[in-house]
Amino acid sequence: MSAIEETVTEAAAVEAVPKKAMTLGYGTSLAVLVLLIAVPLLVKNFIIFQLTMLLIYAVAVLALNILTGGSGQFSLGQSAFYAVGAYTSAILMEHGGINYALTLPVAGVICFGFGFLFGQPALRLSGVYLALATFALATAMPQLLKLGAFEYWTGGVQGLVVTKPDAPFGLPMSQDMWLYYFTLAISLAIYIFSVNLLRSRSGRAFMAIRDNEIAASAMGIDVALYKTLAFGVSAGITGVAGGLGAIAVQFVAPDSYTIALAISLFLGMVVGGVGWLPGSIVGSAFIIFVPNIAEGISKGLSGAVFGVLLFLVIFLVPHGARQGAIVVQHLIGKLRGN
Amino acid sequence: MPAIHLRLGAFSAALAVLAVTSSGALAQKKYDIGATDTEIKIGNIMPYSGPASAYGVIGKTEDAYFRKINAEGGINGRKINFISYDDGYSPPKTVEQARKLVESDEVLFIFNPLGTPPNSAIQKYMNSKKVPQLFVATGATKWNDPKEFPWTMGWQPNYQSESRIYAKYILKNKPDAKIAILYQNDDYGKDYVKGLKDGLGAKAASMIIAEESYETTQPTIDSSIVKLKSTGADVFFNVTTPKFAAQAIKKMAEIEWKPLHFLNNVSSSIGSVIKPAGFENSQDIISSNYLKDTSDPQWKNDAGMMAFDAFLTKYFPEGNRIDASVMYGYTVAQGLVHVLKACGNNLSRENIMKQAASINGLELGGLLPGIKVQTSATDFAPISQLQLEKFKGEKWELFGEIISGDVGG
Numbered sequence: 133m134s135a136i137e138e139t140v141t142e143a144a145a146v147e148a149v150p151k152k153a154m155t156l157g158y159g160t161s162l163a164v165l166v167l168l169i170a171v172p173l174l175v176k177n178f179i180i181f182q183l184t185m186l187l188i189y190a191v192a193v194l195a196l197n198i199l200t201g202g203s204g205q206f207s208l209g210q211s212a213f214y215a216v217g218a219y220t221s222a223i224l225m226e227h228g229g230i231n232y233a234l235t236l237p238v239a240g241v242i243c244f245g246f247g248f249l250f251g252q253p254a255l256r257l258s259g260v261y262l263a264l265a266t267f268a269l270a271t272a273m274p275q276l277l278k279l280g281a282f283e284y285w286t287g288g289v290q291g292l293v294v295t296k297p298d299a300p301f302g303l304p305m306s307q308d309m310w311l312y313y314f315t316l317a318i319s320l321a322i323y324i325f326s327v328n329l330l331r332s333r334s335g336r337a338f339m340a341i342r343d344n345e346i347a348a349s350a351m352g353i354d355v356a357l358y359k360t361l362a363f364g365v366s367a368g369i370t371g372v373a374g375g376l377g378a379i380a381v382q383f384v385a386p387d388s389y390t391i392a393l394a395i396s397l398f399l400g401m402v403v404g405g406v407g408w409l410p411g412s413i414v415g416s417a418f419i420i421f422v423p424n425i426a427e428g429i430s431k432g433l434s435g436a437v438f439g440v441l442l443f444l445v446i447f448l449v450p451h452g453a454r455q456g457a458i459v460v461q462h463l464i465g466k467l468r469g470n
Numbered sequence: 471m472p473a474i475h476l477r478l479g480a481f482s483a484a485l486a487v488l489a490v491t492s493s494g495a496l497a498q499k500k501y502d503i504g505a506t507d508t509e510i511k512i513g514n515i516m517p518y519s520g521p522a523s524a525y526g527v528i529g530k531t532e533d534a535y536f537r538k539i540n541a542e543g544g545i546n547g548r549k550i551n552f553i554s555y556d557d558g559y560s561p562p563k564t565v566e567q568a569r570k571l572v573e574s575d576e577v578l579f580i581f582n583p584l585g586t587p588p589n590s591a592i593q594k595y596m597n598s599k600k601v602p603q604l605f606v607a608t609g610a611t612k613w614n615d616p617k618e619f620p621w622t623m624g625w626q627p628n629y630q631s632e633s634r635i636y637a638k639y640i641l642k643n644k645p646d647a648k649i650a651i652l653y654q655n656d657d658y659g660k661d662y663v664k665g666l667k668d669g670l671g672a673k674a675a676s677m678i679i680a681e682e683s684y685e686t687t688q689p690t691i692d693s694s695i696v697k698l699k700s701t702g703a704d705v706f707f708n709v710t711t712p713k714f715a716a717q718a719i720k721k722m723a724e725i726e727w728k729p730l731h732f733l734n735n736v737s738s739s740i741g742s743v744i745k746p747a748g749f750e751n752s753q754d755i756i757s758s759n760y761l762k763d764t765s766d767p768q769w770k771n772d773a774g775m776m777a778f779d780a781f782l783t784k785y786f787p788e789g790n791r792i793d794a795s796v797m798y799g800y801t802v803a804q805g806l807v808h809v810l811k812a813c814g815n816n817l818s819r820e821n822i823m824k825q826a827a828s829i830n831g832l833e834l835g836g837l838l839p840g841i842k843v844q845t846s847a848t849d850f851a852p853i854s855q856l857q858l859e860k861f862k863g864e865k866w867e868l869f870g871e872i873i874s875g876d877v878g879g
Contacts, residue, residue, distance in 0.1 A: 178573035182566065275685075278656070289657035290612075291561070291587060293594050381562045383591040388561045392520070427518075427556050434556055435519050 156410045156457075164410075165320070172312050180308045181380070182420065187312075187319045188376045190416035193400040194326060194409060195369035201407025202330055203362035204342030206259065209250075209266030210397045212273040213243045213367040215389035217374025219277065222292045222384045223285050232297045232379050236318065239375035240368045247367020251360030270394040274386035291385025294378055315376055322369055326409060329365065338362050403445055405454030414453035418445070498815065504578030505817035510810065511551045512536075513571030515583040520558035521686070525584050527789065528607060529554045531799030532582065534786035535807075541785075545810045548817075553577060559584075561591035568592040572601050579604055579822055582625070582802055586610045586657050589622075597621045602822050604809075605802055605852065609736075610661060614851040616827070621819075623826055623850045625802055627760055629658060629734075630665030633707075635758055635856055635873050636732045637669025640677075640705060644730060648679045650703035652694055652718065654710060655683040662709040662734060679703055684714065692721050699727040708733045712742045719747035719755070733757045735856070738866070741765030741792025749864050758856040758873075759866070760841050761801060765792045766865045774835025801836035805843060805852065808832055826852075840872045 156164070168187075172180045196210050217239040224235040250269065257265050277286050286292065299310035329335050337358045340348035349355045378384045396419045404415025426437035449455045504511040516529035536550040544550065553575050555567040564583070571577045579602035583589055586608045596603040597619050605625040606613055609632075613624030640647050651666070653659035663681070667674040680701040682694040691714050698706065699722075706729040708718055715737035722731070731754070737743045738757040741764070762769045769775040778800060782789055789796045810817075812825040829852060832843040841855045855874050859866040 176573055178569045181569055185562075185566065275655075289587070289660065290610075291590055293590070377562065381565050381591065382594060383561055383565065385561050385587040385590065387559060387587045388591075390521075390560070392558070392560065423556075431518060431554070431556065 161410075164413075168316055169313075172309055177306055177308045180306075180312050184308070184312045184315050184380050185377070186413065186416050186420055187315045188373050188380060189397070189400065189419060190413040191319050191322055191376070192370050192373040192397050193404060193415045193419075194323065194412040195366045195373065196397050196401045197404070197407065197409055197412055198326055198330070198338075198369070199362050199366035200401060201409075202335065202342065203338040203359060205254070205359065205362060206263040207266040207363075207366070208263050208391070208394050208398060209269035209273075210366075210370050211389045211391060211394035212266075212269045213247055213370040214374035214377065214393060214397075215273050215277065215384075215386075216246055217243050217371030218378035218384045218389065219286060219292075219374075220371065221375030222294050222378045225294055225379075226292055227285065233314070236372050236375045239371045243371025243374070244364045244368030246371075248360050248364035250367070251363030254363065255356055255359055267391070267394075270391045274390055277386040277389070287385075289386060291383055291388075294382045294384065296382050297379065311380055315380070318372065318376065322372065323409065326369070330409075334358065334361065399442070403442075403452050405452030405457075408452070408454035408457075410457075411453040414456075500816045500818050500821070502578060502818045503576045505548070508548055509551050510545065510548050510817065511553065511575065511577045512806075513568075513575065513577035513580040514552065514554040515557050515564055515567050515571070515580065515588065516554055517559040517584060517588075518556035520560065522559040522585060525607070525795055526556075527793060527795045528582070528584060528799040528802075531786060531789060531796050532803045534789070535781065535800055535803035538781060538785045539807055545807060546814065557583075557588055559588060561587045564588035564591050565595065568595060572596075572599055577601075578817065579819060581605060581806055582607050582799075584608070589613070593619060593622055600819060602819055602826070604822070604826060605805060607798075607802070610657060614849065616848060616850045621823060623823070623845070623852070625805070625852050626798075627854050627856050628851070629661040630668070631854060632735060632758055632856060633662045633665030633709075634669035635858065636707065636756070637666050638873075639756070639858065640732075641670065641673070644705060647677055647705040647730070648701075648703045649677050649705045649707060650680040650682075650698040650701055650729070651678060651707045652682050652684070652691065652698060652710060653707075654714070655685055658736075659683065659709050662707075666707060684710075686711070691717055695721040695727070696725060699725055703729055705730045706732065708737070710734070710737060712737045712739060715743045716747040719743070719751050723748065723751035731755045735759050738859070739763060739765060739792065739794045740865070742794070744861065752861050753863075755861045756858060757861070757866070758858050760838055760853055760856050761794070761797050761836050762838060763866060764794070764797050768865050774837075777835050797836050801834050804834050804836070805829075805832070808843075838868070838872075 172183060192210060192214055196207060199205050199207055220239040220242050221232070221235040224230045224238060225232055254262055254265055278289050296307050297311065298307055299305050303310065330338070337348070337353045340351060340353055341355055341358055345355055400412070400415030400419045403418045404411030422441055423434065423438055426441060427434040429437045514529055514532065516526050517523050518526040518529065533552050533554060536552045539545060540549045553571060555571065557564040557567050568580060571580055580596065582605050583592070583603065584607040589603070589606045589608055593603065600621055603622040605623060607625065609626055609629040611628045611630050613622055640649070651663060653663050667678070670677055680698055680703055682698055684691045684694055691710070695718055708715060708731060710718060715733060733755050735758050738759055744752045762772065762775060764775070778797065781800065782791060808829065809822065809826045813821050827845050827847050827850065829843050829845045834843065838857055841853065841857065843852045845852050855872050857868050857872050858870045859868045
């Protein structure tokens with residue numbers, strides 16, 4: 133390896149996160165879960181819808197976190213996987229008449245395949261070069277969705293309208309509330325799966341590759357396989373999030389999945405803390421609510437206000453929500469010590 | 471018991487108010503969420519950020535116009551509370567903002583949300599909630615569909631009907647034309663091309679000899695112009711947004727390509743297209759319009775234009791006068807004020823749609839003379855008339871009759 137290549141990979145390397153620090157303690161997890169279950173009972177449908185979007189983006193951020201925080205690969209192309217997932221669900225529901233819940237695994241599998249295949253050429257690239265390659269994917273996707281050849285299926289630039297599901301078994305809850313709990317159940321399953329994945333053999337392999345590729349291959353890890361696998365898993369989870377997003381928003385169109393979405397997800401990951409899975413939900417909250425706050429402060433300068441807020445976050449807590457959590461943990465420890 | 475006293479007091483006060491207001495037989499008041507005796511709450515969604523942010527000025531103009539209305543006493547004594555949110559032209563964000571407006575801010579209706587994809591995203595929601603999605607700011611054809619979507623109504627002439635008017639002109643005046651098309655690769659560009667092809671009918675395949683598309687991210691379209699010239703076309707249909715339109719006109723003069731040039735009205739502004747491209751390069755271009763061009767000297771002493779200028783000076787001095795979007799926002803806001811006045815004291819959502827669907831021959835200061843706003847229970851396309859114009863000297867010369875190009879949704 134030449135000196136130049138070495139510095140590039142070094143510069144892009146992600147700070148190692150110990151395995152245990154990747155999750156929350158049981159007590160805290162339970163408290164968060166109870167909160168997530170209870171809040172919708174108290175608020176308006178519109179807030180429930182926002183919370184649903186919060187969970188959906190949290191899943192997408194989590195997927196990127198597995199890729200970047202786990203295996204140390206960068207991706208600015210998550211919006212493309214999200215779009216494929218969304219369109220898969222929308223097309224199956226509207227053209228195939230398939231139940232919404234069944235479209236999600238299909239979206240996941242298709243995106244897994246798509247991500248795995250994309251991971252093959254991406255193997256040769258690392259660091260910023262990989263980020264650029266995935267960036268290309270994200271910019272290409274909206275235009276591909278507009279192609280005349282697929283227009284019958286995708287609805288072209290006009291997009292596809294998706295029907296929102298009612299609560300099953302005659303449950304007395306609104307569509308929004310049902311969709312929220314449905315999304316919560318799926319997010320929870322994905323979170324548990326991801327935590328276990330990173331604790332498993334494969335997860336250790338991801339992290340070994342992240343920390344030092346050469347050492348990992350010396351230990352007998354099939355670097356190529358695990359790198360593409362990480363891409364596949366990440367894309368698959370993003371696809372499920374995309375499918376859920378399509379159902380919640382009730383509409384898919386190429387303009388929904390531009391590079392801006394990929395950058396938002398990336399932003400969410402950094403704000404939440406790279407490699408810290410619970411941070412995904414904090415990151416997701418940041419990308420959903422902070423633009424609204426910025427708009428509330430100044431309509432004309434909302435972009436600039438958002439930039440300032442982002443800058444403050446990066447400056448004050450460069451390791452994102454994880455850093456905040458550690459500070460809180462120390463404080464609680466001190467209080468207990470007294 | 472003080473509580474009962476209080477209620478009795480309130481009751482008698484209410485009776486007194488009732489007695490005063492019911493003196494006229496038609497003064498019965500009816501409100502839906504978002505309307506009261508003193509206020510009408512109106513929602514709006516605009517791309518203040520993102521790729522289409524240039525259109526954000528429409529929302530700002532509307533806001534300024536409603537400030538003027540409020541300063542002059544409001545509508546039937548009610549002030550307009552105009553709440554406008556940014557969606558960055560991203561449909562999922564539009565859905566979020568529309569729900570926020572309807573469910574959290576509790577607006578009476580949403581007025582003039584911008585863009586075809588954002589409006590498509592909320593159309594089903596608005597109609598299932600039975601909240602008017604009034605005068606949408608897009609030129610797509612599908613908004614005129616009162617049967618399927620009785621709560622959604624368009625505003626401006628749609629792109630397809632405009633290009634049908636050009637097709638008619640070509641078939642009549644140049645039946646053996648060889649047509650080259652340059653269009654933006656999105657819904658707007660494709661709609662125009664479809665309209666032209668539909669208008670030419672069976673002859674479209676033989677008449678159109680070249681089609682080139684471009685992306686908004688391209689820095690220049692010079693190479694497309696050179697390529698189209700080389701096909702030997704003698705008619706050029708220019709479906710581009712202002713920046714690219716000016717480039718095209720300049721490049722055509724540079725390489726001395728002089729076909730019969732049709733320019734879509736999106737880019738017919740003298741101030742932002744023709745002048746930068748050069749008057750000498752723009753002679754004899756044909757376009758069409760329904761609004762008065764603010765940079766056209768022929769309207770200098772026109773009453774409607776003077777009212778517009780007075781409004782700009784007093785309420786929107788930061789507005790760029792030559793930006794066609796400012797005139798657009800001004801006119802559509804006037805259209806809304808007309809509807810709300812017609813509603814009288816019945817500010818139910820149903821009555822708003824009813825009044826919006828019974829505009830009869832309304833003339834507004836910003837519309838070309840003779841062009842009228844017209845709707846009915848089966849016609850949800852308020853403005854569907856256009857007039858052809860040819861660029862001569864330093865202004866547009868209107869010619870021919872006012873043409874209605876209705877295309878059903």
